[in-house]
Amino acid sequence: MSGIVGWVDFARDLSRFRPTVQAMAATMAARGPDGEGVWVDGHAALGQRRLDLRAPGNNPRQPFVVEDDNGPVATVVFSGTLYNLAELRRKLAAAGRRFPVESDDEAALLAYLQWGPDCVRHFDGVFAFAVWDIRKQELFLARDRLGLKPLYYVELPNGVLFASEQKALMSHPLVDPVLDAEGLTEILTYAGTPDHGVLKGFRKLRGAHTATVSTNGISIRRYWQLSAREHREDLPETIERTRALLLDAVARQAASDVPVGFLLSGGVDSSVVVGLAAKAGVASPLKTYTVTFADYEQQFQPDFVRGTPDAPYVRALVDFVGAEHQDIVLATSDLLDPVARINAVRAKDLPSMLGDMNTSLYLLCQAAREHVTVALSGETADSVFGGNVYGAEESVPEAPRTFPWVSFHEKHAGHHAMGGGLLDAGLLGELDLMGYGAARCAESFAETPQPDGISDAERRSRHDTYLQLTRWADSQLAHSERNAMAVGLDVRMPFADPALVDYVFNVPAPMKAFDGKGKSLLRAAGEGCVPDSVLNRPKSPFPVSIDPAYQRILQEQLSRVASDASSPLAGMLDVDQIGTRLADPASLGANWVARTDIEMILSLERWVRDYGIRLAL
Template sequence: MCGITGWVDYRRDPTIVDEVGRAMIDTMTCRGPDAEGRYQAEHVMLGHRRLAVIDVEGGAQPMTYPDADGEIALTYSGEAYNFVELRDELRRRGHEFRTASDTEVVLHGYLEWGESLVDRLNGMYAFAIWDGRTESLLLVRDRMGIKPLYYQPIEHGILFGSEPKAIFASGLVDPVVDADGLRELFGFVKTPGTTYYRGMRELRPGHLLRFDRNGLREHRYWALEAREHTDDLDTTIATVRELLQDTVSRQLIADVPLCTLLSGGLDSSVITALAQQSLHARGAGPVRSFAVDFVGQTERFQPDFMRDTPDAPYVADLAAHVGADHTDVVLSTSDLMDPAARRAALAARDAPPLGDMDTSLYLLFQAIRERSTVALSGESADEVFGGYKQFHDPEIVAMPTFPWLALRRRTRDRGGLAALLDPDLTRTLDLETYVADRYADALAEVPRLDGETGLERRMREVCHLHLTRFVQILLDRKDRMSMAVGLEVRVPFCDHRLVQYVFNTPWAMKTFDGREKSLLRAAGRDVLPQSVVDRVKSPYPSTQDPTYHQALRESVQKLLADHAAAGLRLFDADVVGRLAEAPPSSGQLGRMGLELVLNTTAWLDHQNATLAV
């Protein structure tokens, strides 16, 4: 896994502005601590920072191929899990390889198939190819958007990078957050392609972009399709299991130490158990696993609307069941409030962090990186198989909005977070209209099956909304927190073959046992302890230590007293002040509000962003 960046300019020569390329590449150091490289030619600079995972010695980048009509150069981030098969096919077509890396396979794949290479890749990736024969740039992002890729058109050119900070480091554009950026931030809808910054775009999942002297053209090469599902239940369960086994086996390929992320939930437990099976079959193992926990969490755990049980007992059950080499990373309030850790999470995100859940994830990944370079995660199973509460509440399902927003408003928010905003800003943003418009756009993208009506039709919509919007929030979080410490996290549940197959299974089949994620539970039941099979869905953990809430209150009180943060003008000072004085018993809403104020103001200060509202 790596960080990529670049600059194309048809009026200026990027090769003579050395400090620009250096600054852009340096922002990617955390994503690629092992090596760096730069490709320069007339009109183009490509930068790369490498995290060596496959072919440690031979996979240096950017990678080039000489051609009589112009050199081709590739800067690549990610993994092509089917690179061995593709390399064999390319060899049969006459290609010769100097390395054992998947990067070289992608480069030769482009030479052989051009843009249609993307139809053959299985993996997570974001890459850029400069084609000197046509003096054009190709940007590509994987089907599910696992790896990020941002770009910003400029006069006579384009800038791109794995993270916004690479683009801003060029000095050619400044971070400006306007009303649309704030609408995305406070609306929590994750419109594909948008960012919080004026003029900057995120390449949409399953899309490629070609840029040349005629401008840019973005093209969708993959999207979920509506197909009739003809397999019976037993065949469907067997197919899910087969796809999972193949995907996990492929994603265990690495030339560096790897592990799994284990929460004791169904998703991560299936991945860990299947990984152990695959490693054992190869004569390797045991699987190494890691979990995050909080001091005293199990002993003082109180069930709430989101979480019925603590993770630790189920983590222990699964680890013992499969014989994993397991490590618990246990965090305290002082760890979560540590200024260095919070700054690191903030810097990694280029956006306001999600409070203790981001800080704890960063600290978990930091601890894992001491023993492993690659981790397999259970992320995205809820979106694929229907795991969240909002999938199973008829009242929420029927609401004409994004289901996660309906759940938040009904159970936790109740409009409270919106009430924190400055009244004039609230009128300017008109979030209700913005969210409604984005919801209408999202529904218009849903593929339809002829004759599908009622609940099945609605649940296809709900699944599509989660697979194209909500999952992006979580994948971006996972990528940023992991790459901030140079850890590659793979997500087997995002294999596009699995996602497409399960998307078309009827909702009645997805819930055939009367529970969430029925197909996944049935497909993995035989490798799990009964306690995990029976466990109800529990999201990523959040500390219940009341001293954490108190620390947030004190931080917001200090922020209000200093009057130094420019971002404070986004909020109603009186409402925020009352929230900071309220006791921890005010619950999750109060904590979410405090985190929102702290993290939004810290983000704007860190980015030195201009507020254009």
């Protein structure tokens, strides 16, 4: 139940446009490989691609429709999972609502009919869904609290288009995909502006928000936000409370009617998830999956980003919990395979400087999907507990000149355009990336919930955490969710559980790092469930290829793009700088951060060509 689309037009009868909505839904076949459904009536047309996550018989035909004696009352398309489905069933039964099938779709629709827009306050889970209320002739859209399930929309003169992914919107004949200056700036700063859809006119429904679409237009409201309260527990109580919340999140998310696995990196985050799953006795036997590269351990050299290879820590954790483990070993040819690289770009619908990180994650998810339908991940732990690489070097000041991750990139890549170092300098100047970053940071800071009576240092720390949770994490969540769903794998992220996030958000910064090692609170919460060697491992991000052959192929591909007068990027590139760097290959391969400039150009060119993006820069 993982890909939804819809078209509402109050000035048009959509009855004859079923094929249009079917075509929109078909673009997301990978999100929902188990079935497709379309519902069309009057001014509304809804479509859905289905991934079965419930036991056989509990995955009803979608879109789901409720009828009374007078005919259809409302219909729903739903993406995601409600972890409190049993509780919802009891509540709805007590209210007199019939509940013949245990499905998330039916729960969402009956909850809407019972409580109206406030239904989302009763949900525990990740979701993006749409209800067409036939009685009111209104569309209701909603997204989960942390925005783990995507939902995009485009306003029309007399209605709206919506979809789980941008590719579905771009397939509609009324949509002209245009990348303007602001959209390119979003890409090059990783701004993660919560309601920005990058392409002109594309919007995201922000996490913890709902939207009602009627003849009066679109009305958006927030239904949840992080709290601002004084933290009263001492350190032992805080550790115990954090462990309990995380254990509960892992247990709820690992409970499933379909096979469950774990994406394991050997880092603290994913290892704690696996360790707590073992402690809770869920998903037995534990099935873990790790991506690595041929000869990686032998070729590995530590640098300022990655200090240790993953394999020894993976082995220690697997032995400790007795997991059924599989290493997904990738050759350089796998990372350069054009089908895999194009699919990785299409998975996210956006260009990215991450290159082989995208492709390897896509291939890891693809391999895991052969064995499991659901996989738990350690994503977002850095944003919650304060462990991002850039955060170790620079704390966000009171009035930052840009995002801290841009400052980190500037220090190590020599420029402030994330992946944009080979773009024309004049174009970058016109974009004013630094000014854009400062403005978006200021917006985030103004939103940050702050309790009374805290120190300036603590206030700045909360600013930093909020910025990570609502901006940086937006990109990271999409990175994992979209690559996984591109192969029909439902990835779940216990560290993004709202109760856990809200609690840790209010823990003072010194307590989160009480022993000075970084993510101290998380490490303490994982004690006894994870080997000490893993708990004490220094931060090391997702692995990347270190094969010189990979770098050489990237340079060859860059050379072809730069010399192609028909390229959609012609006129956007700094051809002289590219020529200088190609003449000195070491200048492009000195470190992975520098390599991101090539990855972004190749990804951007492929994205513009593949989707027919019109550039308006």
